[in-house]
Amino acid sequence: MSASPEHGSMEFANAVEADTPPEHYLVSHGKSGGLGSFTAHMSQVLRRGDRVVIDSPRGREVGTILCAASVRQSRMLGAIATGSIVRPLAAGDATALTELRATEQRLFEAGRELARAQSLPVEVLDVDVLFDERAILQYVGPQETPLDEFARTLSQAFHLDIRLENLALPKESAELHDHGCGKPDCGKTAGGGCSTCSTGGGCSSCGTGATNLRPYFAHLRTQMEVKNRTSLV
Numbered sequence: 001m002s003a004s005p006e007h008g009s010m011e012f013a014n015a016v017e018a019d020t021p022p023e024h025y026l027v028s029h030g031k032s033g034g035l036g037s038f039t040a041h042m043s044q045v046l047r048r049g050d051r052v053v054i055d056s057p058r059g060r061e062v063g064t065i066l067c068a069a070s071v072r073q074s075r076m077l078g079a080i081a082t083g084s085i086v087r088p089l090a091a092g093d094a095t096a097l098t099e100l101r102a103t104e105q106r107l108f109e110a111g112r113e114l115a116r117a118q119s120l121p122v123e124v125l126d127v128d129v130l131f132d133e134r135a136i137l138q139y140v141g142p143q144e145t146p147l148d149e150f151a152r153t154l155s156q157a158f159h160l161d162i163r164l165e166n167l168a169l170p171k172e173s174a175e176l177h178d179h180g181c182g183k184p185d186c187g188k189t190a191g192g193g194c195s196t197c198s199t200g201g202g203c204s205s206c207g208t209g210a211t212n213l214r215p216y217f218a219h220l221r222t223q224m225e226v227k228n229r230t231s232l233v
Contacts (some may be wrong), residue, residue: 006118021045022068029056029063031126032138032167037069040085048111049090058163060131062089062097075190102128109157111137120151125167135160140168164216 025046026037038054042044051125063085067143104127112125122141129135135158137151155162 013119024069024071024073026066026069026073027054027063027085028066029053029054029061030136031128032056032165035066036082038063038083038085042085042087044088046085046088053086053089055083058128058130058136059134060086061128062093062131063167064080094129100131102158103158104129104135107135107137107154107160110157111139111154114150114153117137120147120150121145122147129160133160134162134163136164136165138167141166143169206232 007072021040021042021044023039023041024039026035034056036056036101038056046052046065048065048067052063052065054061054063055061107129108127111127115122115124120141122139122145124139125136126138127135128138135154137154143166151162151164154160
């Protein structure tokens with residue numbers, strides 16, 4: 001029995017649709033397991049597990065394709081992380097990635113040593129060095145700890161734009177800090193060092209006011225238990 005013309009047209013339409021590359025993909029990125037919906041303007045279809053270069057809210061970095069994203073998923077994840085897929089990871093990127101991983105290890109060790117030398121009540125947990133001369137330093141510690149000099153010292157030593165991410169804060173409160181408000185008279189340097197700003201307390205130009213630390217300490221204890229580390233509080 002031959003297929004009807006309508007049935008044949010539907011099969012053809014489905015085949016064309018299946019070969020059309022999706023415009024959005026769910027992509028995981030970063031050592032802390034970031035997830036977002038990223039746009040892709042390319043002719044090839046990306047598959048689960050493909051590694052890609054992305055422009056994320058953190059900067060240019062490597063991500064891994066999870067699946068094509070629906071419009072609903074893209075809208076749900078838009079508030080968490082959005083960006084674009086630049087290109088699939090190329091064979092020539094291997095050398096650059098090797099160098100980035102080596103820099104991450106050196107920056108991790110230097111950060112922990114510097115925190116001890118400056119008697120800071122923080123613990124450096126991990127480092128992500130991105131393609132665009134940025135580094136995300138992940139740590140746990142009290143929100144009000146002054147880290148301008150810490151970030152500036154590391155920035156000058158490694159010639160990187162150091163961003164700090166406090167993993168002890170609740171997810172909705174966590175953000176990357178470059179220690180500069182961006183005002184013309186801010187005094188911000190390449191690695192931070194805003195002369196009028198402080199994290200967590202009363203900066204009139206940046207608008208960061210005092211916060212209730214009780215939720216922070218409760219979250220910090222949970223983080224420490226999960227990571228099997230000695231609590232800082």
